[in-house]
Amino acid sequence: MSSITFVTIVSSFLASSVEFVEAVTIVLAVGVTRQWRSALIGAFAALVALALLVGIFGTAIILFVPIDVVRLVVGGFLIIYGLQWLTRAVLRAGGAMAKRDEAAVYEREISALQDEPPVPSSGMDWISFTVAAKGVLLEGLEVAFIVVTFGASAGMLGPAALGAAVAGALVLGIAFLVHRPLSAVPENGLKFAVGVMLTGFGTFWAGEGVGIDWPAGDAAILALLAGYVVLAILGVYLVRTHISNWGVRVVEASREPLR
Amino acid sequence: MSYVRSFLGFWYDFLVGDRPELFAGPIVALFLAWLAVRAGVQAPIIGATLFILVSSVGGLSIAWAVRR
Numbered sequence: 001m002s003s004i005t006f007v008t009i010v011s012s013f014l015a016s017s018v019e020f021v022e023a024v025t026i027v028l029a030v031g032v033t034r035q036w037r038s039a040l041i042g043a044f045a046a047l048v049a050l051a052l053l054v055g056i057f058g059t060a061i062i063l064f065v066p067i068d069v070v071r072l073v074v075g076g077f078l079i080i081y082g083l084q085w086l087t088r089a090v091l092r093a094g095g096a097m098a099k100r101d102e103a104a105v106y107e108r109e110i111s112a113l114q115d116e117p118p119v120p121s122s123g124m125d126w127i128s129f130t131v132a133a134k135g136v137l138l139e140g141l142e143v144a145f146i147v148v149t150f151g152a153s154a155g156m157l158g159p160a161a162l163g164a165a166v167a168g169a170l171v172l173g174i175a176f177l178v179h180r181p182l183s184a185v186p187e188n189g190l191k192f193a194v195g196v197m198l199t200g201f202g203t204f205w206a207g208e209g210v211g212i213d214w215p216a217g218d219a220a221i222l223a224l225l226a227g228y229v230v231l232a233i234l235g236v237y238l239v240r241t242h243i244s245n246w247g248v249r250v251v252e253a254s255r256e257p258l259r
Numbered sequence: 260m261s262y263v264r265s266f267l268g269f270w271y272d273f274l275v276g277d278r279p280e281l282f283a284g285p286i287v288a289l290f291l292a293w294l295a296v297r298a299g300v301q302a303p304i305i306g307a308t309l310f311i312l313v314s315s316v317g318g319l320s321i322a323w324a325v326r327r
Contacts, residue, residue, distance in 0.1 A: 072289070076285055076286060076289055077274075079285040079288075079289075079313055080274065080281060080282050080285050080286075081274075083281045083284075083285065083313070083316060083317045083320070084276070084278070084281050086317060087278075087281065087317050087320050087321050087324070090317075090321055091321060091324055091325070094325075096324065096325050097324070141273070145273075199313065199317075202285075203309060203310060203313055206285075206289050206309075207292060207305075207306060207309055209289075210289055210292045210293040210296055211293065211296035211297075212292060212296060212302050212305050212306050212309070213302045214302065214306055215302060215303045215306065220306065224310060227310055227314070228314070231314050231317075231318070232317075235317070235318065235321055239321065239325055242325055243325070
């Protein structure tokens with residue numbers, strides 16, 4: 001297995017783990033409060049839709065778009081998306097933004113679901129189906145986006161999809177066993193790592209797309225990743241210092257359902 | 260029409276959200292890198308400049324978020 005294949009699988013696995021943890025919280029809340037069968041069917045339907053999206057768009061991009069264009073456009077999107085994840089992870093690690101609390105999200109979902117009409121005595125509960133499907137689809141869309149962009153840029157849609165599938169199976173399996181939100185997963189640490197990877201690889205591929213002939217070839221990726229790690233850690237330190245000197249209003253994590 | 264607006268709104272929120280500098284900054288950085296390649300600037304200099312520009316966009320966004 002080449003190092004690029006390995007990194008593609010790891011990046012996709014880490015990004016997908018975070019999003020699946022968030023999706024599982026919603027499905028658990030629906031299943032516990034209303035009806036497991038409809039919630040699981042809704043989640044499964046959303047997963048099938050996501051797999052189709054990845055298969056159709058990923059294959060189309062790889063087959064029909066020239067690789068330089070793919071690397072420029074998709075690399076650009078990876079930088080944008082990676083910076084969004086990384087800067088939020090830095091702000092959260094530095095204490096300027098509240099970390100996502102899966103237990104609190106779970107309680108909020110349960111409380112919202114209790115206001116809905118009662119579960120029908122037989123057949124499908126469409127509220128359970130819709131809430132679970134929507135939750136998995138919205139969280140999973142980020143996974144699909146990362147799998148398609150990362151897989152297309154590296155020409156490795158299969159390994160990227162494999163990383164996401166393993167993450168999904170692992171998170172769903174653990175959630176099924178423990179039957180409660182996976183609050184112990186270090187979501188911010190994972191987002192920090194994924195943000196660095198997306199930004200680093202995005203810079204490399206988009207750079208190739210505009211015509212940069214990177215010195216040392218693929219080894220330049222390592223230098224980019226190391227550079228972004230150092231700057232992100234410096235960012236956490238500076239945010240913490242700023243807060244301890246001046247204080248800052250903490251932004252609620254719940255305002256950002258998609259990130 | 261409202262479906263189109265919702266669809267576009269969703270993607271705007273997905274990619275731009277409340278921090279448009281993180282969307283526009285990398286595009287400007289890549290455009291400058293493209294210009295530098297066309298001007299014949301050496302690859303190591305362009306690569307390093309692209310890294311610095313992308314890092315600066317992230318740094319500025321964090322600074323704005325903290326000061327907001």
